[in-house]
Amino acid sequence: MTTPVLLREVPAHAISSACEYVMTARAHLFPILDATVMPADLANFAQVYGPGSQGRFLLATQADEIIGAIGYLPYDHRFAQLDYRGLKTVEVVRLYVSPGHRGQGLARRLYEALKALAQADQVQVLYLHTHPFLPGAIEFWHKQGFVTVDTEDDPVWRTTHMHLRMAGVR
Template sequence: MDIRPAAPDQIPAILDYVMAARASIFPQLDATQVPDDLARFDEVYLGSDQGCFLLAWQEGRIVGAIGYLPYDQRFSQLQLTARDTVEVVRLFVSPSCRGAGVAKALYAALLAQARQAGVATLYLHTHPFLPGAIAFWQKQGFEVIDVESDPVWQTTHMRLDLGAASSRSTRASS
């Protein structure tokens, strides 16, 4: 398995992969509606210093994906500042590769990229109906900061503080 950043010429394959994964995991969502971040993939993930998208490749095909983008303050109940906070999104692993450490490897590569970029806080949300998702993120050091009471989604908000000041000083001294 090889993990590397997304490239502009891969965008059509990335969108196919992510939209198919999203449709299988979230059948209640409209599979024809492309989310804004994906519709503006180049701008959001490749053209911004607060965006990152990584792919796991195996035998010439995408087997996993993960990204981060600037946090947009859309959850008013959360006490997160937009400055130096990014939202971890689009972690998908092909069913044939689940349980093989792909998600952990993708996240480790994303974390390294975030530290290098001077990110202070990683934010994400997930849902209890996704098997193992909350436990996975807690093992990576994330803490639950809010759980919404909606009976369908029960959106679970999580964060991880990175202490970006120390990563910036490390980068500056390199």
Template sequence: MQRHSPTPSWTLQPTTPDTIDEVVTFMNHARQDMFPTLSSQLPDDVARWVQSGYFLTARNETQLIATIGYVPYDHRFPQLDYRTLRTVEVVRLFVLPEHRRGGLATALVSALREHARGEGVECLYLHTHPFLPGAIEFWEKRGFQIADVEEDPVWRTTHMQLML
């Protein structure tokens, strides 16, 4: 397991037209790893997202090792009213297991937040689930607050927000 070092062994880069296919493949594999039964039931929205939003990747010397992005929020959750705020939805934070616990996810979130702020975004929204180990705590440590928790006994979708 890689540990945090003063000099990161990775670089952050925005997704470009030349890297879209690689990024989509990486994110789809990550989704399949995290949600094996669900990934075969849902349509593939990743390619559309990468083209409509802003995505960052992290690479080491040899490969793509992490992603994060945001897309325009689509107002699909009626209990959340972001209509008066310029809101984007943070999606697809994934770090390969062997590159976790070294500050990479934090660096990705920070870079994404700064880009959003520069674009005039007022609210970062995301949702996660309690069955993803450490996810809620991770986002809370980065300033996100819980906006709602759905009562569904399986998913308990936890909606979170960060006002910029």
């Protein structure tokens, strides 16, 4: 019998494990980035994703091992070509699934659980960006209902901006 996969928000005692998991996955996916520098959202995890914050972060675990992660945080309007003023917009971040658990629908399950939290939080727009060099990423998000709203010309990153307008949220 296979041990079930559990999806849950990150309890305070698991923050360091969650950050370690994300940093390891990030280093694998983005070897060009400095793996010694922790991004601000992770460095301030409790303030960004913890109780009372406007962010959410989920882990997928199996037999107490982290095998996937996803989160969202308030969109910070850093891309001038995107205008979400007046809309409650969050940025979906840090979707990772461990290699041995890919192809089993776990990324979709993580996203659906996060989307349900966004609906409960009255989020109007889910925004994210991804890159063509991440295998299957753009196609995955299109299958979840996201539409591409911009692709940057940068020859290395070709950042692809996508969003989903939440139905039934005013």
